[in-house]
Amino acid sequence: xxxxxxxxxxxxxxxxxxxxxxxxxxxxxxxxxxxxxxxxxxxxxxxxxxxxxxxxxxxxxxxxxxxxxxxxxxxxxxxxxxxxxxxxxxxxxxxxxxxxxxxxxxxxxxxxxxxx
Amino acid sequence: xxxxxxxxxxxxxxxxxxxxxxxxxxxxxxxxxxxxxxxxxxxxxxxxxxxxxxxxxxxxxxxxxxxxxxxxxxxxxxxxxxxxxxxxxxxxxxxxxxxxxxxxxxxxxxxxxx
Numbered sequence: 001x002x003x004x005x006x007x008x009x010x011x012x013x014x015x016x017x018x019x020x021x022x023x024x025x026x027x028x029x030x031x032x033x034x035x036x037x038x039x040x041x042x043x044x045x046x047x048x049x050x051x052x053x054x055x056x057x058x059x060x061x062x063x064x065x066x067x068x069x070x071x072x073x074x075x076x077x078x079x080x081x082x083x084x085x086x087x088x089x090x091x092x093x094x095x096x097x098x099x100x101x102x103x104x105x106x107x108x109x110x111x112x113x114x115x116x
Numbered sequence: 117x118x119x120x121x122x123x124x125x126x127x128x129x130x131x132x133x134x135x136x137x138x139x140x141x142x143x144x145x146x147x148x149x150x151x152x153x154x155x156x157x158x159x160x161x162x163x164x165x166x167x168x169x170x171x172x173x174x175x176x177x178x179x180x181x182x183x184x185x186x187x188x189x190x191x192x193x194x195x196x197x198x199x200x201x202x203x204x205x206x207x208x209x210x211x212x213x214x215x216x217x218x219x220x221x222x223x224x225x226x227x228x229x230x
Contacts, residue, residue, distance in 0.1 A: 032215065033215055033216050035218065043224045044221055044222070044223045045206065050216065052216065089157055091159065095216070095217075097215065102215045102217075103161065104219065105161075108156070108158050109158070109159075111157075
């Protein structure tokens with residue numbers, strides 16, 4: 001079963017529009033971490049944010065903001081006033097314990113295209 | 117300075133061949149990973165090593181064999197390549213193997229099997 005679901009496969013917006021990427025996760029653990037990564041056209045994955053399961057405070061970093069809601073198992077990501085450079089594939093990921101170790105499970109990614 | 121580097125960046129080869137991909141990190145991290153990203157962009161972990169010891173070995177064909185000569189290097193050798201092995205392979209590293217550790221990714225190696 002998919003641990004992390006990103007229901008939106010592709011989103012296309014015009015520059016300066018806001019865009020929200022949905023992420024829903026599934027885990028039985030009480031302690032876990034959630035991440036967002038960005039994969040621009042150049043291909044390399046870039047870490048954006050980490051959030052632990054006990055911290056439901058929303059976070060804002062420049063034009064990026066994240067909304068973590070444990071009640072709905074969601075960790076959504078909003079880009080405000082999008083720019084062409086925001087065009088990328090965005091991945092949500094869940095880090096949880098497995099047997100004697102930890103594992104990062106990625107969602108399928110959402111491709112964001114920002115048109116000038 | 118490149119934090120996580122992979123060579124080669126592109127690899128085109130024929131079915132049945134054996135090939136290797138190399139990965140090096142200069143971050144001083146203890147844990148390294150191999151991921152496979154398929155044509156639909158889905159990322160799946162294959163292996164992880166912590167201080168040269170294998171800690172995660174997902175359901176991957178035996179044709180794939182990772183080797184970690186030291187904690188800064190993790191190589192991936194693939195025997196008898198098949199068409200389905202075509203993908204982008206990413207190496208990554210993290211400070212530890214903990215729940216909270218963010219992973220730093222290399223630029224990827226695009227493998228095409230013809």
